[in-house]
Amino acid sequence: MTTRADSAMRALDVVIDPELDEPITDLDFVQSLTVSEDRDVVVHLRLPTSFCAPNFAYLMASDAKDVLTGLPWTRNVTVELDDHHDSPIINAGLAADAGYRGTFAHEAENDLEELRTTFQRKAHVAAMERCLTALLKRDPSRRMEDMGTVVLGDLPDDETTRALLSRRRSLGLEEAPGSIVMVDHTGACYAQLDVPLALRRARSTRISIDGNAHFCRGLLRTRYDDPDRTTVDA
Template sequence: MTAALTERTLRHRDVAVSAKDVRQALGAVLDPELDEPITDLGFVRSLEITGSLAGAVVTVHLRLPTSFCSPNFAYLMASDSKDVISALPGVARVVVELDDHHDSALINAGLAADAGYRGTFGQEAEHSLEELRWTFRRKAYTAAMERCLTELLRADPTLAEESVGTVRLGDLPAGRTKDALVRRRTALGLPTQPSAVVLVDHNGVPYMPDNVPMALRRARSTRISIDGNAHFCRGLLRTRYAGSGADQSARPDGAEPADHQELLPLRVKEINP
């Protein structure tokens, strides 16, 4: 436990759920845009558990880097937090509240009433949460794919960028980066066997040889955007909440490192009209 994160569990002989259990569950909740667990980003402000085996009550407060973070992202993280905690054995009631956001009152009321996304935002909810999830699952997959291929290119200077279109999962070295790609492919329903081609679109279709360099550059742009936003948001949170940096994990376990400086673009090419 860090000084920046308040974790208080009222101890009773029959309390079945611990703060550790709740934090572990919250580790499965990702910021949809940054593709990192909210626990690693420092978004969990406080955690309190009260009650007994028959009725444990878990109260969680979340904080975000700014008060104007996208309401749909904020709702998604808060709603997912409530869902993963509610699924824990022994939990009877979950209260998740978002602090210091311009839509805190609306989001918190919707969560308390189990109104759902559309019930909370009404006509402002242009798209469903599932549509939002799929959009960012695809972006996370694209970034993970690019990291693996760029890592491979850096490890072998003789490997031409144009040749990565034939690289298969079995050709990638074992490690965190590959594991992350396999998870992202699984989330999209893409094949994960060693013979599966790495550079494929969201539907699993590989690229023609002439299109490989452009596909890789577009994927690199997506990855740089995600990494840059994550770095920016971490800094904003530390500025907004003193001491919150102690709750941020720079290299989350089982995910890509937060610092990808070694995976910056290999080169910039001029494209003539």
């Protein structure tokens, strides 16, 4: 039988670290989650370092609060970021529902939605590269130049393809089986001559994202003695 605490943890699976393109639950950023008898939820988040970018930190904490508040059974939701140099500012802003600009005032130069969109585009590029590279490995007879003609229906029904479809959905791109896989964030296709270079650039983006995620996991393990342990209380 699923408890409310379990339900809340599963809800947090949709909260993504924008830079690493992974759920905060998979990254072990959820320090603890408590649900009271009165259906109040308290979540504590932690990050690999005390100096992680404040905008990324706020975005994840704010998304976590929004997701939990959206559950039909929650009453009051409190999300706090621990051990960050801007924890007092971020936690006060979240408690007051002040929004990013209201929390950081003149320091908030750019809107968070612009930041979110930038990293959604990078995540799409990385997911696209993973699918096409896997296809090349499975079928060595395919040429890199021909990757620009691959359609979604050519991809296997696996986790990698589902991840690509999710990234396309976030950008409003087509998901029909006949849709070209290799497109930019506007849905525009690449000329055959440009495909190899575009795919190599996409690979660089994917390697950067994967490398950052690996590095952050190492930092988290160094910072905390139990990085894989989340305290969940109902």
